[in-house]
């Protein structure tokens with residue numbers, strides 16, 4: 272049988288890793304796919320620059336449109352990143368009847384509804400396993416392995432760069448900016464690293480996971496995101512002292528009224544396996560009504576872990592290429608009957624517990640004022656630590672854990688606490704999930 276001809280767009284970290292894995296494991300991959308998979312063309316911005324992969328046997332071009340318009344190419348692998356150019360290339364490839372594999376979560380989260388609709392019309396596959404949690408086969412796990420379940424909730428560490436930064440800060444006391452630079456040098460970070468540290472990249476991934484898990488359209492604009500830039504060493508230490516770790520989580524939960532979609536730093540009990548997922552590793556907990564909680568763990572970023580997922584998608588495409596389009600697993604497994612009436616809940620309706628840290632004057636009655644405000648908003652305190660004032664100072668840190676409450680009640684209570692004359696500055700707030 273003739274080899275399947277692949278055109279790779281972008282030979283950076285993931286593109287280079289993909290070429291390397293395809294070459295190194297060519298024999299096993301051909302056996303599993305049933306046909307040889309050959310990268311016959313690749314597109315790079317700078318044709319002569321040194322790169323991590325060997326480009327022998329590939330025709331290189333600086334113009335990616337040559338590849339998506341080449342009638343010889345069967346599958347296009349988009350690894351350029353970004354929105355506009357990537358979308359034009361993917362839509363052109365689909366219009367030309369080519370299958371597409373991409374690692375681009377930004378593209379899928381923002382333009383996936385349009386891309387999948389067009390792909391369905393043309394009867395081609397668009398695969399995106401590498402877009403969520405790098406090498407972990409989480410898309411497959413939810414779409415195939417858990418397809419008999421009603422998914423109740425999922426929660427994941429789904430940004431490798433952010434987890435790497437939090438781990439290095441906690442374990443080695445390293446500085447935020449210095450660790451971010453290292454993550455960039457290692458090829459983990461996005462082209463714009465604010466996507467990693469402000470929760471945008473995790474928001475893109477959560478959008479995709481929620482869409483598959485709950486059968487809703489992709490709705491990135493409704494995800495609540497908070498980044499990790501405000502996490503202080505003090506909060507990391509207090510959280511540890513209380514038996515918790517701070518992890519940046521993407522959480523999607525089905526409630527009676529809709530779906531919570533949120534990305535934020537979260538206190539989680541230290542005893543949970545996911546609390547011990549460190550460095551660039553990712554982990555996703557998925558709770559189905561039949562199976563209960565399941566956990567998936569692996570490298571969330573980096574050249575070859577991500578390539579592992581890209582190549583798995585290529586193998587799937589090649590296996591399914593010859594089958595009737597109607598019999599292939601559909602792109603998001605629900606495309607034609609997406610649950611458009613299930614709302615994503617506004618941030619005010621998030622239901623969670625909280626860690627609060629405030630600085631107050633060391634005077635009788637201050638704590639009573641704070642607890643009175645919380646009680647007026649039906650917020651119960653689960654644990655409280657009041658430190659002695661540091662020598663020569665009259666202010667003390669007060670740390671509280673609350674029971675579950677509504678975000679809007681907490682916002683109102685925090686505003687009232689901050690307005691107290693005896694309280695200095697802002698109240699630090701980190702959401703808390705037991706993940707039980």
Ligand SMILES: NC(=O)C1=CN([C@@H]2O[C@H](COP(=O)(O)OP(=O)(O)OC[C@H]3O[C@@H](n4cnc5c(N)ncnc54)[C@H](O)[C@@H]3O)[C@@H](O)[C@H]2O)C=CC1
Pocket residue numbers: 280281282283284285286314315316317333334335350351352353356374375376377401402405458459460461462571572573574577
């Ligand atoms: N780096 C990682 O660990 C992961 C990255 N991803 C995603 O994979 C995609 C690629 O990411 P990386 O490989 O890290 O980025 P990268 O910046 O290392 O590679 C992108 C490559 O595309 C090339 N490129 C840009 N415009 C081009 C054009 N017009 N024509 C030809 N080539 C062009 C760049 O020169 C660069 O070599 C992104 O969507 C990213 O979000 C997904 C999972 C993990």
Ligand SMILES: N[C@@H](CC=O)C(=O)O
Pocket residue numbers: 402404405429430431432433459460461467472571572573
């Ligand atoms: N920048 C991303 C790369 C993988 O998706 C991350 O750090 O997780």
Ligand code: NA
Pocket residue numbers: 400401402403404405406407408409410580
């Ligand atoms: Na994946």
